[in-house]
Amino acid sequence: MAEHMITVDTERCIGCGLCKADCAARNIEIRAQKAVILTPDCVLCGHCAAICPRGAVSISGYGEAPISRDGGRPLDPSQVLDVIRFRRTIRQFQAQDIPSGVLEQILEAGRLTHTAKNLQDLSFIVLDREKAKFEQMAAALFRxxxxxxxxxxxxxxxxxxxxxxxxxxAPKVIVIAAKEEINGxxxxxxxxxxxxxxxxxVLFSGFFTIAANRSGRLRKALGIPRGKRVAATLVLGYPKVNYRRSAQREALDVTYL
Ligand SMILES: Cc1cc2nc3c(=O)[nH]c(=O)nc-3n(C[C@H](O)[C@H](O)[C@H](O)COP(=O)(O)O)c2cc1C
Ligand code: SF4
Ligand code: SF4
Incomplete structure (x- = not known):
């Protein structure tokens, strides 16, 4: 990973303190009406740059600039719930491939996902041309x-x-490796x-995840980096089936203390 340096443009800074109040690492002071970054030792969460009303904070070493957020529509909670309610695991796929632009957006969702300690410890392995080879290796293990x-x-x-x-x-599979499983x-x-x-x-293939973590050969062939394990395997394609209603679930098990 590249080195990152946080700098404050003192010309732009108005000393409002928004960055200081939001810094989880207590790494910002306001001195003489200007923000001062105390040390390079922080989680590099980027909140200081994201919150600054004057665009005074910059963090070097990334291959992208921050994207300005202009309002945007709030999410409709019942629509979001319906996405969760009606999504089903898909095990019957059309032969149609996934356009590369769509695949890139899916990977972008992975890249942008928040990680514990802002570790950004995720590696993505897309199984495409060699998909059958890996599936056969895992099948041999399971047999x-x-x-x-x-x-x-x-x-x-x-x-x-x-x-x-x-x-x-399915036409594509994405294996997600991580240091911390929850991040993956x-x-x-x-x-x-x-x-x-x-x-x-989408199908979450828990079985392939098990195979990849149990078999040294499979791990090596997949190129899982040292210190990482497969957290999830996403099997992706256009569904051949259409579900007409939700699937029933057990009652909510919740305790308020
Ligand atoms: C972490 C995880 C791993 C799973 N692994 C497999 C798998 O290897 N093979 C499979 O056919 N289904 C797998 N499933 C699908 C579950 O069986 C499925 O989610 C569950 O039966 C509920 O059905 P639904 O997803 O359509 O609501 C997995 C689901 C999850 C969440
Ligand atoms: S949020 Fe921006 S303007 Fe406000 S103190 Fe921090 S750097 Fe300065
Ligand atoms: S990147 Fe996050 S932790 Fe580091 S100084 Fe900015 S707000 Fe604080």
């Missing part, structure tokens, strides 16, 4: 353990592990929402 699973689960006994057991003929899971969910907005269907 070896299936006799054991058959003993414990009638469902496992009914299911055959063929060479499409993990990806269901958050990215996966955000990516699913963007995929859904593009009319795509």
């Amino acid at each position: 070896r353990v299936k006799p054991l699973a058959n003993l414990f689960s009638p469902m496992a006994k009914r299911i055959q592990i063929d060479d499409h057991f993990f990806f269901f003929h 899971c958050l990215a996966a969910q955000n990516m699913e929402f963007v995929a859904e907005a593009h009319g795509l269907g």
Whole structure:
């Protein structure tokens, strides 16, 4: 990762203190009516640059400039809830491929996802031309353990592990590796929402995630960086099915203390 330096343009700074009040690292002081960054040691969250009304704070070393936010429409809560209510795991896909622009937006959702300690520890591996090879490697692994699973689960006994057991003929798969699993899971969910907005269907392949984390060969072939594990595997494509109603769920289990 590139080095990042935070600087304050003292000509622009009006000493309003908004950056200081919002800095989680207590890394900003106001001295003589100007913001002063105390040390380079912070989480580099970018809040100071994002909040400044004068655009006085800049952070070097990124390949992009901050994007100005002009109002924007507030989200409609019931529409958001309906997205969650009516999304279904898709296991039947059309043969149609995903346009590269759509794939880029899905990956962008992953890149922009918030991470614990602002770690930005996510790596994305898109399985495209070599998808079948990885699926076959994972299937070989699962076939070896299936006799054991058959003993414990009638469902496992009914299911055959063929060479499409993990990806269901979907055109693209994105493997998300992370140092902190939760960061990868958050990215996966955000990516699913963007995929859904593009009319795509998604399957979270927990089975492929298990295979990738258990098999050194698979990890190596995927190029999972050292210190990272696969947090989620997104299987993506245009759905061949249309669900007409929601699926029922258990009642809310909540306690207010
Ligand atoms: C983390 C995670 C891993 C999953 N892994 C698999 C999988 O490997 N294979 C599969 O067919 N479904 C998988 N699923 C799908 C679940 O079975 C599915 O979400 C659940 O049955 C509810 O159905 P719905 O997603 O359509 O509401 C996974 C779901 C999640 C959240
Ligand atoms: S928010 Fe901007 S203008 Fe206000 S004190 Fe910080 S740097 Fe200065
Ligand atoms: S980047 Fe975040 S933590 Fe660092 S000085 Fe700015 S607000 Fe504080």
